[in-house]
Amino acid sequence: MTQLTSSDADNLLLRTDRKTGIIGYGAYVPRYRLPGSEVSRVWTGGKGGSPVKEKSVAGLDEDVVTMSIEAARNALARAGIEPCELRAVWVGSESHPYAVKPSGTVVAEAIGASHNIQSGDWEFACKAGTEAMVAATALVGSGMAKYALAIGMDTAQGKPGDALEYTASSGGAAFVIGPAEEAAVLIEASYSYVSDTPDFWRRPEQKYPEHGQRFTGEPAYFKHVETAGRVMLQQMKRTPADYNYVVFHQPNPKFPQKAGATLGFTPEQIKPGLLVSTIGNTYAGASLIGLTAVLDIAKPGDKILMVSYGSGAGSDAFSLVVTDKITARRGLAPSTADYIARRTQIDYAMYTRFRDKIDMG
Amino acid sequence: MEIPRHWRLKQQRYALMGEVCPHCEVKIFPPRDVCPECGGEAKTRFAFSGKGKIYSYTVMRDAPSGYEQNAPYTVAVVALEEGPMVTAQLTDLGEEPVAIGMPVEMVTRKIREDGERKGMIVYGYKFRPALRA
16 A cells, blocks of 8 residues: 655545535434343343433334435525525435435425436444535535435344344434535545444344454544544644534444543533434434534634444545524424434333344245 | 235325326326316326315224224314315324314324234324414
8 A cells, every 4th residue: 555645644634616505404213212121031031231212213114214314304494495496316324225226316306306316325323414414525525515414324134132132223313415505514634444343233134243352442432533523623723622513323322421521521511412422323414413413513713523424344434514594494394402302112022023023024 | 915006105105295287286196197176187296285174084993904003083174274175194193183173284104904913014194283373
């Protein structure tokens, strides 16, 4: 591998010639909640602890397409643009309903986008949504498009009885990316860091993922999240104190808090974007929906660092600045807290029915 | 095989896309190109807001073929804000009791899946209790 020259190494951030930003954002969390105590009751006799209080569960008639449609409608309502002005509809997920047939075209048709768009499904475990966001930023930043829609959404899979079953949940968020002049949030720069890491995977035809136990923490999540965060801070010539909020991918409450502390962030900067205890890990939606919760409360001028993580593995970091346009827009769609408050608890039996775990013969 | 029918009706099913009569302004759903009020030609597209109220409802316990997976489920006649009545499933009820006059909003959901994990997934409108009444 050719080494980067020192000037290249000082210029790792992705920045567009034409300034871009988030014009509108929208979250979606399904109504149903499975308490961690239910998983523990069934698989450990109630003796095992749960990393989260509860997780969100998609209803019988929901999938990544239907949830993306609702998040996209919320993002468009806040953006205040006509859906036909979009030039891309991109959905990042690891639970696309079809193996072959794009989710994006159904979403585009349902939200009233035109047929003159880019549409494709993105896949990179839990960072498929932020990868779509980088692409949307580039499409707008290059001048090829005025607006592009990027979505991260999942109905996450976890094997019955596996550690992931406590947290693997459903939900996500959508973002309309557009020119900076219209933005509620400016995108200053992004930076991505990836490597071949065998921490988590799912082969074709398999219903549930496998995870390489000892890879999950240090060589996977922490290495990529902390590197992406550190490079972003260094190259923006900033310190953690320059940011009001930080949002991380959140597979459990512990990992993002530990990564945040290592980078130098305080619990107060982390907490508003940390939703995993109440909705679980929405995989490709996890960092993005954390960002929506922050945007629901952020003030103009606030700076936000977001770092996603996807197994296999990689992280996308975004440096964001909230503009004064946020104030008028945030009320135009339900807040993330509204969705979290809309809650019906289910037991493990109902969960197995909702998540198609019962063999009907 | 109903694939052509699903494809033909996708805009009205995904997004409540109807028509408005250019002669008497009546909103039309489902779209039928002829105004049911004045009989004039009505081909102007009109996107319904999806807001409405429950006019009547019933619970389906013995579901028709293809819908058994969702039973029991509630079907309602919804009076849309713009006028027309539509029949649709209710969803996301949780523990909320259904009542006549209850405000509801349209959501796009999975209606059914054709064939055992091989066929097309059919999406369309359902209504749920309004998130922000």
